[in-house]
Amino acid sequence: MVLWRNDIADFSVIESSSQLVVGNLNVVGKGCWKVASVYGSTDVQERKLLWDSLGRFCSYELPFVIGGDFNCVVSQEEKRGGKKFRLSQGSKDFQSFLINNDLHEVKSMGPRRISSFYGCPRCYELVEDNNHIGGQCVKIRKVVALLNEWGLYISVYQCFKDYLEGLQKLIGREDLAANFYCTVVWMVWKSRCKLIHTGKEDSDNSISANVISYAVQSNFLNFQLENWDTNQLRLSSHWHPPPPRWIKINVDGALKKNYRAGVGGVARDDKGRFLIAFGNTLQQWDAAQTELCAVLFLKNVVKDWMFEAQGLIIEGDNRNIIKFLQKSIKNWKVSRAIEDSLAFLLDFKQVIFSYSSRLGNNLADMCANLSLEGSFLWEDLLDKSIPPSFLHCLKEECDALGRS
Structure with a gap:
């Protein structure tokens, strides 16, 4: 009934x-x-x-x-x-x-408690009003300062009025800068909610790196699509680089009906320069597990010199697998234990798992599909086995960043 x-x-x-x-x-x-x-x-x-x-x-x-x-x-x-x-x-x-099926569980927060305290959980002397949330919070200032150290040059606003006026001036001229700041405010607020409900929050480094990863995919500003300039449209539809002195490895999986599968990936630096690409053939019957295998296979291709980087971003286009790995990292920090298959990640100074749209994961997808024909490892763009289609896609994505 x-x-x-x-x-x-x-x-x-x-x-x-x-x-x-x-x-x-x-x-x-x-x-x-x-x-x-x-x-x-x-x-x-x-x-x-x-x-x-x-x-x-x-x-x-x-x-x-x-x-x-x-x-x-x-x-x-x-x-x-x-x-x-x-x-x-x-x-x-x-x-x-x-x-x-990309389904997500809605968590229960339990009974709500009414609090008479209106201060910021980080800086108790300040009331958590629009001015505070828009730029006065010490967490926002720390994250923006870190991003500026990485060469992004983002402004900090003193009050909500300045915040709105500043963003309005950026629209049409520096849309990406406006998007960065809005993403900072959003992620700092998410971390604040996490602090209230769990007693712990994300580090400045983690938030800053995730801001880089998400900013060009987000659109928090209330204006029409035609006002979103051409460069921003291109950036939001393409791969974008990691923070300075970091490495980003995009990974993906491909699965055929006959259970023949392949995993692939490509590593690049903060200037979009090619570092390494790989593909590996395997047998698998589950699409999600194939995507996970792409991450696990990294232990076979990472090089010692990569551990000198300030951090590593592993990016894929399966949202659930990325969330699973993000949750695993949090568990590692609590239990101080890590699965053997992922122990190689401990050699990096910092590791972040990031979700990307499929348009931002083109080269990894290409590597995964090429691996269906046979495994490979490319460490030099002069390698004659690299197909022209890969080089063409790499150049397109570099051009989209303003780098050739």
Whole structure:
């Protein structure tokens, strides 16, 4: 039985079974959502039918919300009492379903507490008003100072009025600078929320490096697309470099129907200069695992001289895999333990996993597909085995950065 208030919404059932009800929920003034209510079977084989059914409705056409009792968990945090959690086949199936369909769990924050304290959790003497959030917070100033050390030259604003006027002046002239500052404010605010809810926050270095990675993909300014200048459009659609003295390695995976798979990647410095590219053939049946294998294979291609860099950004276009690796880094810092397959990362001064759009991961995608024909390692652009298409794409991305 499905019930809804017809004065504010309309619901049409698309499919129903003993494990699910799926339909379109059209809320007045809020648009249309695809909604699934689930009661998963306790039998692992029957739950596979549930994942297959839900997978057919996962698309980018409508927002999709899935809720209910899945009768399956993927971590110890999701259960209380009973036997100790172990990653069973059912849990692996559930995990693969979430990753392959780019589905994200909405965390519960628990009961809200009302606080009468309106100060910044970092600088208690200052009220957390628009002026503070827009530039007075000590965390914003530290992050901007670090970015300026890296050669970005971003202004700091004294009050909210100056903040708005300053950004308005940048629009049409220095859109990327405006986007950098908005990304700083956004990421510092996210870190502030993390500090309040967990007692810990991201380091200045981590925020600054992520600002570099995300800024050109973000658009927090409220203006029309035609006002977004040509250079910014090109930057947001292409690869962008890491901070000065850092290395960025883009990775990707490719998977055929016959389970033949390939992983590939390309490393470049802060000036966009080619350092190394690789591809490796393997057998795999899961797309998400293939993307993960691309990261794990890096231990076979990293060179000793890379450890001298100020930091390493590993970038891929599978959002769930990147989030999984980001969470793993946080766990390493707490437990001081790391899996053997990723232990090589400890030799770097700092490692950040970053998500990229597919347009920003073109060369890695090309390497992954080329590896389906055979493994390779390129350490010099004069290598005769490098196809012209790779060199052409590399030049295009360098030109987009204003570097040839």
